[in-house]
Amino acid sequence: MKTRITFILLLLSTFTFAQNIISGKVLDQKGKPVAGANIYIDGTYDGATSSETGDFSFETSSTGNQFLVVSFLLFETFKKEIDVTNFKDQTVKLRENVNALDAVVITAGTLESGDKARVSVLKPLDIVTTAGSAGNIVAALQTLPGTQSVGEDGRLFVRGGEASETQTFVDGIRVAQPYGATTNNLPTRSRFSPFLFSGIAFSTGGYSAEYGEALSSVLLLNTQDEPDHNKTDIGLMTVGLSLGNTQKWTKSSLSVNMAYINLAPYQAVIPQNVDWNNPYQSLGGETVYRYNFTNGIFKLYAAFDSEKFDLNQKNINFENPVRTDLNNNNFYLNSSYKGTFGTGWQLTTGISYGYSKNKTKYDINDINADENAAQLKLKLGKKFSNYFKLSFGTDYFITKYNENFNDNISINVDNGYDSNIFAAYTEADILFSKKLAMKVGLRYSNNSLLDENNIAPRASLAYKVSKSSQFSFAYGDFSQTPVVDYIKYSKYHQFESEKAQHYILNYQFTQPGQTFRAEAYYKDYSNLVQYNTRDIQYNSVFNNNGKGYAKGLDLFWRDSNLYKNLEYWISYSYIDSERQYKNFPTMATPSFIANHTLSVVTKYFITDWKSQIGFTNSYSSGRPYNDPNQTQFMNGKTKSYNSLSFNWAYLLTTQKILYFSVSNILGTQNIFGYDYAKLPDPNGVYQRQAITPTADRFFFVGFFWTISQNKNENQLKNL
Amino acid sequence: MKKIITLIALFVVVISSAQTQFEQGMTKAFGLWKEGKNAEASALFERIAAADKTSWLPNYYVAMVNATAVFSEKDKTKIDALLTKAQDALDVEFIKDQNNAELYVLQALIYTGYVVADPMTNGMKYSAKVMEAYAKAKAIDPNNPRAVFGEADYQIGGAKWTGVDTKPLCAQVDKAIELFATFKPETPFSPKWGLDRALEVQKNCK
Numbered sequence: 049m050k051t052r053i054t055f056i057l058l059l060l061s062t063f064t065f066a067q068n069i070i071s072g073k074v075l076d077q078k079g080k081p082v083a084g085a086n087i088y089i090d091g092t093y094d095g096a097t098s099s100e101t102g103d104f105s106f107e108t109s110s111t112g113n114q115f116l117v118v119s120f121l122l123f124e125t126f127k128k129e130i131d132v133t134n135f136k137d138q139t140v141k142l143r144e145n146v147n148a149l150d151a152v153v154i155t156a157g158t159l160e161s162g163d164k165a166r167v168s169v170l171k172p173l174d175i176v177t178t179a180g181s182a183g184n185i186v187a188a189l190q191t192l193p194g195t196q197s198v199g200e201d202g203r204l205f206v207r208g209g210e211a212s213e214t215q216t217f218v219d220g221i222r223v224a225q226p227y228g229a230t231t232n233n234l235p236t237r238s239r240f241s242p243f244l245f246s247g248i249a250f251s252t253g254g255y256s257a258e259y260g261e262a263l264s265s266v267l268l269l270n271t272q273d274e275p276d277h278n279k280t281d282i283g284l285m286t287v288g289l290s291l292g293n294t295q296k297w298t299k300s301s302l303s304v305n306m307a308y309i310n311l312a313p314y315q316a317v318i319p320q321n322v323d324w325n326n327p328y329q330s331l332g333g334e335t336v337y338r339y340n341f342t343n344g345i346f347k348l349y350a351a352f353d354s355e356k357f358d359l360n361q362k363n364i365n366f367e368n369p370v371r372t373d374l375n376n377n378n379f380y381l382n383s384s385y386k387g388t389f390g391t392g393w394q395l396t397t398g399i400s401y402g403y404s405k406n407k408t409k410y411d412i413n414d415i416n417a418d419e420n421a422a423q424l425k426l427k428l429g430k431k432f433s434n435y436f437k438l439s440f441g442t443d444y445f446i447t448k449y450n451e452n453f454n455d456n457i458s459i460n461v462d463n464g465y466d467s468n469i470f471a472a473y474t475e476a477d478i479l480f481s482k483k484l485a486m487k488v489g490l491r492y493s494n495n496s497l498l499d500e501n502n503i504a505p506r507a508s509l510a511y512k513v514s515k516s517s518q519f520s521f522a523y524g525d526f527s528q529t530p531v532v533d534y535i536k537y538s539k540y541h542q543f544e545s546e547k548a549q550h551y552i553l554n555y556q557f558t559q560p561g562q563t564f565r566a567e568a569y570y571k572d573y574s575n576l577v578q579y580n581t582r583d584i585q586y587n588s589v590f591n592n593n594g595k596g597y598a599k600g601l602d603l604f605w606r607d608s609n610l611y612k613n614l615e616y617w618i619s620y621s622y623i624d625s626e627r628q629y630k631n632f633p634t635m636a637t638p639s640f641i642a643n644h645t646l647s648v649v650t651k652y653f654i655t656d657w658k659s660q661i662g663f664t665n666s667y668s669s670g671r672p673y674n675d676p677n678q679t680q681f682m683n684g685k686t687k688s689y690n691s692l693s694f695n696w697a698y699l700l701t702t703q704k705i706l707y708f709s710v711s712n713i714l715g716t717q718n719i720f721g722y723d724y725a726k727l728p729d730p731n732g733v734y735q736r737q738a739i740t741p742t743a744d745r746f747f748f749v750g751f752f753w754t755i756s757q758n759k760n761e762n763q764l765k766n767l
Numbered sequence: 768m769k770k771i772i773t774l775i776a777l778f779v780v781v782i783s784s785a786q787t788q789f790e791q792g793m794t795k796a797f798g799l800w801k802e803g804k805n806a807e808a809s810a811l812f813e814r815i816a817a818a819d820k821t822s823w824l825p826n827y828y829v830a831m832v833n834a835t836a837v838f839s840e841k842d843k844t845k846i847d848a849l850l851t852k853a854q855d856a857l858d859v860e861f862i863k864d865q866n867n868a869e870l871y872v873l874q875a876l877i878y879t880g881y882v883v884a885d886p887m888t889n890g891m892k893y894s895a896k897v898m899e900a901y902a903k904a905k906a907i908d909p910n911n912p913r914a915v916f917g918e919a920d921y922q923i924g925g926a927k928w929t930g931v932d933t934k935p936l937c938a939q940v941d942k943a944i945e946l947f948a949t950f951k952p953e954t955p956f957s958p959k960w961g962l963d964r965a966l967e968v969q970k971n972c973k
Contacts, residue, residue, distance in 0.1 A: 091818050093818050277899060
């Protein structure tokens with residue numbers, strides 16, 4: 049009898065296991081059914097998957113109050129305490145996960161690269177594999193819209209701005225001297241090796257309140273958080289050698305890169321347009337140390353390079369070529385900490401120090417300059433929810449510059465300045481929905497040298513119109529201390545900051561393998577420095593009454609779907625810009641601006657040849673120049689510029705690469721502009737001399753070998 | 768006495784019923800997976816994982832279902848969500864146990880998913896991670912057939928780009944096939960996949 053009762057009890061208990069029916073419907077915020085959602089009672093096996101109509105129904109053996117969980121890939125997980133006896137035909141509304149990949153992102157002005165970027169315009173490898181870039185970050189960026197290629201300078205010119213209007217930041221901290229040393233009409237290159245950076249964000253305007261002291265653009269380079277593995281890189285090139293090593297430990301890692309560049313072999317083979325006494329040589333090294341804490345990461349980046357060259361350049365004002373002998377030593381240190389604490393707080397802090405020493409002999413003159421620049425930065429951010437994020441921080445810039453000019457006859461003067469800039473900013477990120485996002489910020493700065501306070505508002509907005517397309521709008525006020533050429537005369541004149549306002553409207557269309565961007569902008573410049581002499585001198589009469597504008601349209605199309613193994617992108621920029629600044633007598637288009645710029649970059653991988661070949665064609669329409677023989681200012685226009693470059697990377701094995709590149713294959717005779725004589729000849733005509741590249745072509749052959757311990761071990765075991 | 772026996776019997780029944788519940792759930796989930804109902808299979812494995820936190824298998828299969836779904840997924844926008852889901856599930860088990868070779872094999876598979884999804888962007892970064900994960904798996908269990916085969920297979924797959932010599936890799940595939948023959952899964956639901964694919968690769972080696 050007893051056993052019978054137990055059996056009945058047992059039977060009963062199995063019955064009670066499946067007693068309650070839970071049913072309902074899963075909908076998204078718009079009321080559309082969500083199919084495939086996982087609905088279950090937490091801690092039990094009881095659950096179901098929602099049908100095409102969003103309906104679900106299942107039995108549960110649990111009793112009383114339980115947690116009902118509804119989860120689905122792109123939505124926030126829903127969790128609610130329910131009474132299992134009383135949950136029938138209920139509606140569960142899932143909220144979209146705004147962190148999901150397809151949420152709207154503000155894109156006005158920003159071109160991103162790297163694995164963290166949601167929409168990569170440029171991929172990390174592109175810097176190295178773009179024909180004509182020769183591993184120069186800046187040269188690769190010059191194939192993007194909004195930039196001007198200024199062949200005799202080599203720096204980044206963005207949307208009608210001078211090169212000095214773009215600031216470079218490494219891990220959020222400014223680099224005071226981002227370019228190598230150069231002289232008259234010789235192009236420079238970026239100091240940074242592209243291999244150490246995992247992400248690049250290049251903003252052509254309307255950027256965040258976090259960044260100041262830049263009128264046109266910011267270039268943000270982020271060093272890798274974590275290197276891949278232990279490895280040694282060896283590079284043998286026609287122009288020098290490079291060596292790198294990375295060591296990885298449990299919590300920390302160290303990378304060291306060294307490079308020696310000597311252009312002598314190249315200059316011996318390719319005919320040069322200038323006469324070199326000593327070829328360009330540089331010895332440089334950089335190192336990154338990273339340490340991972342439980343809640344943060346510490347990074348130390350240090351770079352050193354020493355450059356020298358000696359050449360004779362023809363100068364229209366002198367019968368004989370003028371000799372320039374230049375020596376530059378540069379040191380840069382950047383240390384930063386990024387971490388989280390408390391509930392959702394993020395802390396970023398860092399310090400940078402840059403030192404540059406330039407010794408130039410120009411003809412019989414000696415010019416010695418040194419600059420010390422430092423930045424301290426503290427930034428705090430808090431994510432209150434997926435919909436609201438607030439960040440604020442402060443910055444302190446210190447710059448000391450000193451220059452000695454000695455003509456070895458009668459003049460021996462020192463000029464320089466000390467500048468301290470304090471800045472504070474705050475910014476809010478608001479996501480109204482997955483479709484609408486806004487960022488508003490405000491930056492305050494105090495400049496002790498210029499004795500002024502500035503408040504700069506910034507705002508941007510993005511609206512997603514469909515799954516693959518969105519509009520963004522950005523507005524911002526920007527200010528920047530005048531360039532060193534002016535403020536080194538601060539003891540003779542009180543300067544003011546130069547100012548710009550940006551208005552940007554952006555449209556972006558993306559789908560896998562394809563990106564299209566169109567951006568229209570208007571920039572208003574004011575407070576630009578003017579002077580009344582031919583050259584900038586201590587006794588020039590300066591004022592801050594200059595003004596200008598730039599407006600234009602940038603188009604970008606990148607596609608990898610057209611043809612298998614082919615990737616290409618096309619950038620087109622139209623710009624209309626005039627300024628009255630420097631010693632311009634009227635509003636005129638400066639000489640670095642070409643109205644139309646077109647770049648076509650292609651990369652094609654040939655599997656059978658284990659090769660990637662690439663072509664880059666850069667075209668820009670003629671640039672203005674001033675001909676003193678004509679009455680109208682800046683009336684001349686050069687012929688258009690074109691350069692077709694080619695590169696070929698051949699994989700010998702996984703770890704050995706042979707690389708070949710040549711720029712301007714067609715040997716187009718490009719002219720960047722003209723230098724006119726200061727004085728007319730006896731017939732009253734100002735003679736001129738064309739500004740041309742130092743050589744019509746640049747070629748490069750390199751062999752790169754990566755030795756990675758990981759793979760070596762594997763190969764040994766295999767043998 | 769009878770009472771005690773019935774109590775014990777009852778106990779056994781409850782326990783065995785609890786066990787069959789796990790087994791039933793797992794069997795059903797495998798069935799769904801075989802039918803190609805990836806979302807349902809993943810959901811069921813997820814429910815089992817939530818209810819039974821002692822076994823690493825349910826989360827392993829949540830990760831496995833989503834990671835392998837990537838290789839046949841045509842909608843590229845979903846790939847990242849699937850891999851994130853796989854990684855999240857795997858991370859839960861990694862916290863509990865860092866000495867399980869199978870978890871590292873699966874980790875390598877997730878990284879491979881990233882490489883396959885966008886080789887241009889992810890190739891350089893994730894290839895190193897794939898190799899690192901297989902190396903870890905082999906360090907823990909040198910005779911795990913999936914680790915031995917996976918590592919060789921990944922390199923053979925890349926050989927046409929990298930030009931790596933496939934001969935020693937094919938030898939590794941042969942070795943893995945031998946290991947598959949002697950491999951005994953700990954439980955009926957423990958990972959035992961990989962032999963079919965290995966035989967296929969072996970065919971192409973010759």
